[in-house]
Amino acid sequence: xxxxxxxxxxxxxxxxxxxxxxxxxxxxxxxxxxxxxxxxxxxxxxxxxxxxxxxxxxxxxxxxxxxxxxxxxxxxxxxxxxxxxxxxxxxxxxxxxxxxxxxxxxxxxxxxxxxxxxxxxxxxxxxxxxxxxxxxxxxxxxxxxxxxxxxxxxxxxxxxxxxxxxxxxxxxxxxxxxxxxxxxxxxxxxxxxxxxxxxxxxxxxxxxxxxxxxxxxxxxxxxxxxxxxxxxxxxxxxxxxxxxxxxxxxxxxxxxxxxxxxxxxxxxxxxxxxxxxxxxxxxxxxxxxxxxxxxxxxxxxxxxxxxxxxxxxxxxxxxxxxxxxxxxxxxxxxxxxxxxxxxxxxxxxxxxxxxxxxxx
Numbered sequence: 001x002x003x004x005x006x007x008x009x010x011x012x013x014x015x016x017x018x019x020x021x022x023x024x025x026x027x028x029x030x031x032x033x034x035x036x037x038x039x040x041x042x043x044x045x046x047x048x049x050x051x052x053x054x055x056x057x058x059x060x061x062x063x064x065x066x067x068x069x070x071x072x073x074x075x076x077x078x079x080x081x082x083x084x085x086x087x088x089x090x091x092x093x094x095x096x097x098x099x100x101x102x103x104x105x106x107x108x109x110x111x112x113x114x115x116x117x118x119x120x121x122x123x124x125x126x127x128x129x130x131x132x133x134x135x136x137x138x139x140x141x142x143x144x145x146x147x148x149x150x151x152x153x154x155x156x157x158x159x160x161x162x163x164x165x166x167x168x169x170x171x172x173x174x175x176x177x178x179x180x181x182x183x184x185x186x187x188x189x190x191x192x193x194x195x196x197x198x199x200x201x202x203x204x205x206x207x208x209x210x211x212x213x214x215x216x217x218x219x220x221x222x223x224x225x226x227x228x229x230x231x232x233x234x235x236x237x238x239x240x241x242x243x244x245x246x247x248x249x250x251x252x253x254x255x256x257x258x259x260x261x262x263x264x265x266x267x268x269x270x271x272x273x274x275x276x277x278x279x280x281x282x283x284x285x286x287x288x289x290x291x292x293x294x295x296x297x298x299x300x301x302x303x304x305x306x307x308x309x310x311x312x313x314x315x316x317x318x319x320x321x322x323x324x325x326x327x328x329x330x331x332x333x334x335x336x337x338x339x340x341x342x343x344x345x346x347x348x349x350x351x352x353x354x355x356x357x358x359x360x
């Protein structure tokens with residue numbers, strides 16, 4: 001519902017016209033929720049909308065923009081939304097217990113620490129492109145009494161000359177997934193900087209592959225290491241097609257997509273984060289760690305900390321001597337919740353907090 005600052009009033013006509021259009025298509029709402037940026041102080045607005053839209057007076061509910069997103073369920077419950085929905089649907093249900101949610105909101109309001117995380121990617125101009133990752137970081141912060149201050153870093157702008165100035169202020173570096181070769185060298189610079197300066201690093205999907213390429217080039221001596229996705233003529237394709245694929249077949253439907261199991265190596269950072277050695281996570285990718293380079297990279301110090309149950313696919317990598325330098329082939333952010341943060345994000349933020357204290 002629009003609010004005119006000049007006159008200090010909400011305008012109900014757009015809502016009335018929208019509902020009229022719905023009714024013209026045979027859709028008659030039982031409840032109308034008004035999205036507003038300013039609190040409605042004139043109760044006659046609710047009465048007017050109820051009358052013209054043919055709903056009960058208490059079925060017009062204000063949904064106010066709040067400073068903390070997760071306050072919204074508490075606000076809507078204060079407006080009796082759940083009891084009204086149950087009444088309109090003829091459902092007999094007890095009142096919801098939102099005590100856990102209220103406790104979460106209180107923790108969010110009173111965070112005592114701030115952690116600076118550099119999120120490095122090629123879609124950072126549109127923050128919503130990495131929304132699930134950003135929220136998963138914040139979820140971990142809620143559990144650890146830490147406000148997450150995200151610095152959005154465009155990987156296309158990172159160079160050897162400016163990497164130190166841009167990356168050194170960060171307590172942790174996270175590089176989310178993506179497709180294609182744009183901005184890749186900036187991501188490789190990020191992985192290299194984190195590895196050499198012992199900064200907590202979390203690479204997701206494509207960026208587990210980035211960490212492998214960086215390690216192969218600068219720690220294992222494979223100077224021309226690359227992914228087939230970026231350079232099909234590379235001498236050392238440490239990231240390549242999945243087993244059974246080749247250049248000739250149609251790869252349109254060959255993404256490894258959905259939930260897959262993974263076995264974690266004992267006494268690794270990732271196993272400690274999960275608290276178990278058997279996990280299942282969601283995937284969306286095509287290229288894999290090339291098995292032909294397993295031995296060479298392990299000998300150089302890379303830990304292949306998670307494998308598919310049959311041992312054919314490398315799912316996670318890490319550097320054993322670091323607090324948190326982890327790359328995963330899957331997307332853990334999809335399973336994070338505000339009251340149940342994903343254990344890998346919790347482990348990453350814990351390491352970033354430790355890094356902050358060590359640096360200070």
